[in-house]
Amino acid sequence: MLSRVANSIFWMSRYLERVENAARLIETQLHMLLDLPSLREDPNAWKPLVDITGDGDYFSEKLGDPTRENVMFFHTFDDDYPHSIKSCLTAARENARSVREVIPSEIWEMINKLYLDVAGMGTSLKAFTNPHKFYSDIKMASHLIIGIAYTTMSRGEAWHFAQLGRYLERADKTSRILDVKYFIMLPRLDYVGSSMDNVLWSALLKSTNSFEMYRKRFNLISPQNIVDFLIFDREFPRSIIYCVSHAEQSLFRITGTPVGAFNNELERQCGKLSGKLNYSNVSEVMSIGLHEFLDGIQSDVNNLDNAVFENFFAIKKVTDSNRAGFQIQ
């Protein structure tokens, strides 16, 4: 597969995952606030949604206070912010357009439609008359695109690059959400055991779409179980360990190296991260400190990202060293 094409598929899938995450985050927040009248008056109720992005400086400089409107605009329509839903959709669509010949037509058509729908909102006000529906539609469109890919794409390189992009993005997002939300909630010890507490922790689970699946494994909502579930549950498709191990599988399918061995820096880093997750557990994480642990995961994912770029996408110059190695087919 052409390096440029692989790169576009990888990013198309990452951007779509980003869109879905942003939509879910806001949708959950809206739901949660309906249940917590007291928090609705809190001027900082929406602030965690800015903190999660790590782009708080940009936000306060451009938009000021983290009001509901500002935060929703920021995450949804802000053309200047590269991670807003609209910016990500634009990028996903540009990438999809450049690989139209490789992906199933229906995927291109759905991405195109989703983009046209969101861009067609023009001003933000229109969407916000029924924001629940708006964000839920975006989320469902994303599910639909993933479903089309699942049922129509051959499990070749294109598929695995899309998987790699999606799972790396998801691992990163789950760790960020867990990191930020956990620390916002912990200080409110007065809530412990109250229904308020349950609502807040449930919201964390819902913002990663994990509430129902969590309930099936643990009946009680407890911070430690939630951490366990979101990092170490091997069966839940948004847990960090699941994302990393699926990214790993796709990566090794692409290169043809058996899992557990490595031939280059990328494979080594991926295996190392996977090992770290495989052989750790929640009590170890808590003793290291959750924030430190998640910080480490985020920087590992980042490094992996760079290694993916170097290994597959960077335009290689024709030099005598890679001349010797090129294949003639």
Place this chain on the structure above:
Amino acid sequence: MNFESYNPGKFYDEFFSKPGIPRAEVKKLIDRVNSFPDTELTNRQKAAEAAFMQMGITFGVYGDQKGLEKIFPFDIIPRIINAQDWNLIERGVTQRVYALNKFIHDVYNEQKIIKDGVISKEIILSSVAYRKECLGLKPPKGIWCHISGIDLVRDENGQFYVLEDNLRCPSGVSYVLGNRRVMKHTLPVVFESLPIRPVDDYSNRLADTLRNLIPESILKPNIVILTPGIYNSAYFEHSFLAQQMGEELVEGRDLVVMDDFVYMRTTKGFERVDAIYRRIDDDFLDPTVFNPDSLLGVPGLMQSYRSGKVALANAPGTGIADDKAIYSFVPEIIKYYTGEDAILPNVPTFLCGDEKSRKHVIENIENFVVKTTHGSGGYGMLIGPYSTKEQQQKMIENIMQDPRNYIGQPVIQLSRVPVIVKDRFEGRHIDLRPYILYGEDINVLPGGLTRVALEKDSLVVNSSQGGGSKDTWVLAEGSK
């Protein structure tokens, strides 16, 4: 909405021989449409447009910064060509492409046609599309123009003429296929009632045409389509054809030449490329040979091509046969290489490079269409009867500055078809571009792009100038 009040006007109307008297091949269509409930047709028109938008069958307009892309306006009333007319078209364009291919090969090799005095050396050497870099080239199997599009028009008597030849990178075939796909959903019942010849296997035939360029000893050849990228106005078409053929769509930066072989950069290293269907112009193909500023091309590509390590479709240099001054000699070219008379006539053409003709064109400019010899897309042309005095004066100045590069043609009143204008039918002028593939033999796609000048009375059908398109239904032999 129905055809009862439709006025065919003083032109050749493709649907009605006289007001209220439909031609045999369109009668079924007209009866169906007349029987539709009132808003049915407009609803279907809207649904068709929405389908194009969602499929992203769009094009970019040069000079349009923000809007980036539009759908190609589409009218759901098809254009219908009966078997007899199609037979004439098919034979005519086949003959023409065969002769033009011979001509191109001759021009870049022995130049017999010049030595025999059929066409002057000056007219060839002075063409901006002439590529001296191609002298002595011998493309695989002697084929230069693998893919061509010949633009045809009909005058007020229904006579077909060739308006221009497109032997470089003719675009539009994806619209033929896209239009057909949408039409099958839009008017399925009408579709079923007529023996319409399919266009769907174009991509198979194109793949065969390209495969024909590669030595059989290469068992699993890599064929690629070379595109300028996603901002090119025909990008949709490039990706569509690549998808339909299952071949890679590449940009110049994906390719590299080493030891005269062309390779593409893949996730697993460099992979050899055997044939390139290039959708970028000669000038941008190889910066070491042509335009040195080109970022779209591949350095070293021409050397690779020259040494037979890669095949190119179309071959570089074919633009010589698109030149509108050369065009005026095509009937002689056909006679010279085939011994036959041209089946499809040219529109009479006056070369401004010739003093007498130039005088005639300038004195009667209000009755002439004036074009540059190498232009396309409807840019830089003047339509005498619809132009202002200033425009005419400006054009005369242009001609005087560079007479070789202008031609004049009498205005042809193009044939018309009904199109939907709000809630009624009105006649609009059209042309037809059939697509011709030159592989093991010459094959004409039974269909083609019917372009419509959507503005009332306009004779310019180019999409860049407000033109739209229709599905083109060629009826099978023996049908009524």
